[in-house]
Amino acid sequence: MNQYSVLVVGMGKRGVHHANAFHANPRFKVVGICDIDQKRLDDAAPKLGKPEKSLDAAALAKKLRPDLFCFCTLPNLRRDFIKLGIQCGAKLIAFEKPVAMTSHEGLQIKQALDQSRVKAVVSHQHRYGEHYKKVKEIIASGALGRVHTVYGTATGWAAHMLSHLLDYTCWFNDYADAEWVMAQAAGRGKLSDLHTSTDYISGVVHFKNGVRGVYDCGAGAPDVPEVPYWWRKCRIGAQGSEGFAEVMTGGGWRAVTKSGGYQDGPGGMDYNHDMPPYIQQMADWLDDDKQVHPCCFANAYKGFEIMAAFYRSVSEGGQIALPLTSGADEISLLKNKVPSKKVILTLAESAKEYPS
Numbered sequence: 001m002n003q004y005s006v007l008v009v010g011m012g013k014r015g016v017h018h019a020n021a022f023h024a025n026p027r028f029k030v031v032g033i034c035d036i037d038q039k040r041l042d043d044a045a046p047k048l049g050k051p052e053k054s055l056d057a058a059a060l061a062k063k064l065r066p067d068l069f070c071f072c073t074l075p076n077l078r079r080d081f082i083k084l085g086i087q088c089g090a091k092l093i094a095f096e097k098p099v100a101m102t103s104h105e106g107l108q109i110k111q112a113l114d115q116s117r118v119k120a121v122v123s124h125q126h127r128y129g130e131h132y133k134k135v136k137e138i139i140a141s142g143a144l145g146r147v148h149t150v151y152g153t154a155t156g157w158a159a160h161m162l163s164h165l166l167d168y169t170c171w172f173n174d175y176a177d178a179e180w181v182m183a184q185a186a187g188r189g190k191l192s193d194l195h196t197s198t199d200y201i202s203g204v205v206h207f208k209n210g211v212r213g214v215y216d217c218g219a220g221a222p223d224v225p226e227v228p229y230w231w232r233k234c235r236i237g238a239q240g241s242e243g244f245a246e247v248m249t250g251g252g253w254r255a256v257t258k259s260g261g262y263q264d265g266p267g268g269m270d271y272n273h274d275m276p277p278y279i280q281q282m283a284d285w286l287d288d289d290k291q292v293h294p295c296c297f298a299n300a301y302k303g304f305e306i307m308a309a310f311y312r313s314v315s316e317g318g319q320i321a322l323p324l325t326s327g328a329d330e331i332s333l334l335k336n337k338v339p340s341k342k343v344i345l346t347l348a349e350s351a352k353e354y355p356s
């Protein structure tokens, strides 16, 4: 079996998670790591088999020409690293959610990947949690009858969490195309964060298969009292004519179905559990074009497009048809549109994240 060489750019929290998981998998060899912070490089390298280190991603990528180019930088850095991955001859580019901050950039990334035919995956790895898999299994079994609604809520703001809510609900809905969306937003605090978004956004999606998506993300989202950890207060599920099934990111799953009655079970989001299969499926896809990675760019792009369309709906008002055919700078649109009224919090403990 081939061993695939890997360069990981960004040695922050997620870059280290990725690099560790590549290093632990015999199908990969971490040949290079990059960060603009020398200390992060020096701390990480000894645990990764002492790969080559550099402060300059472009120089290292062109020197090493890795099979797999991975970057885990904050969301303001996407398009140029996609271009670098393509230029250095990588067969697969792995990067972090969100796909991009604006549809202008997202469309450019999509065009570059489509033209080059380089494979790409986006890290929506929560789906490997046992509780997520159980909910998907119940939905796919038909036990909910005719699925008419998928939904997701999170207390964290959109640039962090909406990408996850959208990806897993699209997965529950077999990645059916969306036809239109409509959304509203409040709170300007996080418009100056590097994970740039409004403090709160709420929106609906009409999918072409008739399923309705309902999303609530940020300061005004409902509590998930079963989950104490603020960042994991996410409830993601599906309702059908004969029941519902839902996962709570930090605290198990539950379902009620006509044939099975009430059921629940354990599970909690855990990077150590979720990263190894996410990484292994990159090797599987590199080995065999037919084993398309479940976190492939095409799937992630569906959620990204919905997110950008939500932002446009906030800015323009009314429904926004999908697919988006031209790019826009949705962050500037939000900055121009969202009123300066203070966001109303659902949870008192959210005040530390939404102080303004």
Ligand SMILES: NC(=O)c1ccc[n+]([C@@H]2O[C@H](COP(=O)([O-])OP(=O)(O)OC[C@H]3O[C@@H](n4cnc5c(N)ncnc54)[C@H](O)[C@@H]3O)[C@@H](O)[C@H]2O)c1
Binding pocket: 009, 010, 011, 012, 013, 014, 015, 034, 035, 036, 037, 040, 055, 057, 072, 073, 074, 075, 077, 096, 097, 098, 123, 124, 125, 126, 159, 160, 195
């Ligand atoms: N999938 C998930 O579960 C999950 C969880 C947390 C964060 N994320 C996402 O991961 C991404 C990274 O988040 P993080 O928490 O690891 O951030 P981080 O700030 O911990 O790490 C980012 C790293 O990138 C480095 N960097 C910045 N510019 C660089 C450049 N030009 N070249 C090389 N390195 C550069 C920084 O020095 C830093 O070490 C974000 O998009 C975030 O939304 C995903």
